Amino acid sequence: MKDNKYRILVIRFSSLGDIILTTPLLDTLKENYRNSEISFLTKQKYQGLFESDPRVYSVIYFEPEGKDKRLPGLLRLIKGLNQEKFDLVVDLHSNIRSFFIRHLVKAKRKIRYHKRLIPRLLMVYFKKWKVESVSTVDCYLETLKKIGIKVYSLKMHLHRIPRLYSKNEERIWAEDFLSEIGVKKEEYLIGIAPGAKWETKRWDKDKFSFLAKSLSQDLSIQTGSICTKVLLVGDKNDQKLIEDIKDSIGEDKVIQAVDLPLDRLMVLVERCELFISNDSGPMHLVSALGVPTIGIFGPTSPGLGFSPSGLNDKVFWAGVECSPCSLHGEKGCVKESRFCMDEIKPEEIIKEAKKMISADKVIFLDRDGTLTEEKDFVSRIEEIKFISGAKEALKILQDLGYKLVIISNQSGIARGIMTEEQVKEVNRFILKELGNEGIKIEGIYYCPHHPEENCNCRKPKTGLIKKVLKKNNLKLKDSWAIGDKLSDVLLGKNIKGKSILVLTGYGQGERQKIELNSKDTFWQKPDYIAKDILDAALFIKSESLNKSAKPTINSSRIRRR
Ligand SMILES: [Zn+2]
Numbered sequence: 001m002k003d004n005k006y007r008i009l010v011i012r013f014s015s016l017g018d019i020i021l022t023t024p025l026l027d028t029l030k031e032n033y034r035n036s037e038i039s040f041l042t043k044q045k046y047q048g049l050f051e052s053d054p055r056v057y058s059v060i061y062f063e064p065e066g067k068d069k070r071l072p073g074l075l076r077l078i079k080g081l082n083q084e085k086f087d088l089v090v091d092l093h094s095n096i097r098s099f100f101i102r103h104l105v106k107a108k109r110k111i112r113y114h115k116r117l118i119p120r121l122l123m124v125y126f127k128k129w130k131v132e133s134v135s136t137v138d139c140y141l142e143t144l145k146k147i148g149i150k151v152y153s154l155k156m157h158l159h160r161i162p163r164l165y166s167k168n169e170e171r172i173w174a175e176d177f178l179s180e181i182g183v184k185k186e187e188y189l190i191g192i193a194p195g196a197k198w199e200t201k202r203w204d205k206d207k208f209s210f211l212a213k214s215l216s217q218d219l220s221i222q223t224g225s226i227c228t229k230v231l232l233v234g235d236k237n238d239q240k241l242i243e244d245i246k247d248s249i250g251e252d253k254v255i256q257a258v259d260l261p262l263d264r265l266m267v268l269v270e271r272c273e274l275f276i277s278n279d280s281g282p283m284h285l286v287s288a289l290g291v292p293t294i295g296i297f298g299p300t301s302p303g304l305g306f307s308p309s310g311l312n313d314k315v316f317w318a319g320v321e322c323s324p325c326s327l328h329g330e331k332g333c334v335k336e337s338r339f340c341m342d343e344i345k346p347e348e349i350i351k352e353a354k355k356m357i358s359a360d361k362v363i364f365l366d367r368d369g370t371l372t373e374e375k376d377f378v379s380r381i382e383e384i385k386f387i388s389g390a391k392e393a394l395k396i397l398q399d400l401g402y403k404l405v406i407i408s409n410q411s412g413i414a415r416g417i418m419t420e421e422q423v424k425e426v427n428r429f430i431l432k433e434l435g436n437e438g439i440k441i442e443g444i445y446y447c448p449h450h451p452e453e454n455c456n457c458r459k460p461k462t463g464l465i466k467k468v469l470k471k472n473n474l475k476l477k478d479s480w481a482i483g484d485k486l487s488d489v490l491l492g493k494n495i496k497g498k499s500i501l502v503l504t505g506y507g508q509g510e511r512q513k514i515e516l517n518s519k520d521t522f523w524q525k526p527d528y529i530a531k532d533i534l535d536a537a538l539f540i541k542s543e544s545l546n547k548s549a550k551p552t553i554n555s556s557r558i559r560r561r
Pocket residue numbers: 447448449455456457458
């Protein structure tokens with residue numbers, strides 16, 4: 001059997017966080033090799049992670065046991081791999097085992113990841129040194145650049161975000177599971193992962209208990225009748241820890257998720273309003289699923305390249321003199337007290353958590369061609385004409401509890417076609433017109449640059465979103481981007497939200513672009529294609545009324561062996 005597929009083998013055996021951080025590289029590979037099949041070689045325990053992942057064609061597990069453990073198992077694996085006839089091997093593990101595999105598997109091209117240990121070790125040994133923080137995601141991407149693969153993401157700010165795809169079928173399981181134990185749909189869930197591989201990386205158990213107890217009590221009061229429950233997540237090594245925390249907060253407040261298969265864990269944590277975790281695998285998992293995440297760092301530092309990746313995720317790190325003291329927290333603490341963890345007070349996290357939970361959900365709207373009739377470079381208010389149904393649509397979204405923000409690329413300014421003052425005047429007019437109808441827009445943010453300037457604020461990059469988040473108390477969970485261009489769709493992906501393409505403005509042409517290369521360009525696909533903004537609003541309304549039936553993230557189901 002030989003077709004013209006480009007076959008790629010990606011190797012990363014462990015650990016959970018590291019594997020998740022390879023996902024932007026998978027995006028980049030799919031973007032460069034449109035007609036490709038990626039096989040991912042990893043350990044059995046990570047089964048479930050890529051079950052519904054449109055980027056991964058097959059997952060190969062390697063977990064030899066007993067006599068098979070050493071050479072025989074490895075040789076059998078290599079024999080099997082050689083039947084796949086790979087074109088490219090990307091070794092992201094770079095250890096002895098992957099060295100053998102890389103060398104013995106036949107492929108036209110082979111590359112391996114350089115761990116950039118030196119800058120990381122410098123950070124560990126000379127804390128005060130001005131060492132630029134190392135992004136693990138970027139290090140993985142650098143691997144590809146070495147053989148001339150274009151890392152578009154560096155330019156587009158796309159696909160640099162670790163992202164996971166949960167399994168639709170498992171959502172039904174999660175609903176059943178939660179309803180069986182009496183959790184109602186409208187109840188809040190706060191997720192906590194109190195464990196970590198190394199003792200030193202675990203924040204104090206009593207602090208987690210205090211945090212969980214206060215949050216569930218306070219939020220239940222704040223939200224009136226809505227209860228808040230705590231989802232405690234961990235593997236079998238965390239069982240005792242989780243039991244202890246459960247006992248101190250009360251059984252009726254706690255849901256335990258110990259040693260769940262990853263595909264089930266993924267759908268369960270997606271249900272959380274917020275997730276609080278030590279610097280560990282679950283932190284990367286929830287963040288890659290777009291759940292607002294708080295990461296607690298002690299003996300490791302976020303600068304070592306393992307921060308949670310969401311735009312409004314938060315990191316707590318005391319920055320004490322002795323931290324970071326090791327790369328992964330493997331060294332025991334030599335101080336009389338664990339200052340790096342002790343200095344992080346539960347009260348601070350509770351305060352931040354409440355802020356994150358009470359933040360408003362938001363819809364990012366495009367302006368020209370989406371809310372108003374498309375006309376190249378609108379510079380005068382006389383040229384503004386609202387698309388029919390636009391005002392009604394915004395009212396629907398506002399009534400659903402969304403905050404509305406307009407994000408617009410206005411390169412006409414850089415092109416010298418119009419002045420910034422003209423754009424501002426048009427925006428003031430739009431705000432006034434909508435205000436007269438009782439519609440409140442949090443702001444109209446625009447990028448004045450030329451596309452070639454490669455700025456950080458032009459959609460689909462998220463520079464303007466960061467600005468919006470800083471100014472307003474908004475959260476990106478359940479957020480949407482709506483517009484008539486592919487850049488609006490990609491903006492939705494970049495904020496780990498959902499996206500709708502409207503067929504007004506440039507929408508028809510943009511839809512054609514997407515459908516033309518449909519099969520291998522799943523990341524361009526919006527969650528919904530709407531006739532116009534009103535249709536989009538009605539879709540979001542139906543989604544929020546029936547929250548259990550979330551839209552599929554990937555419409556292209558990929559065949560599995
Ligand atoms: Zn810009």
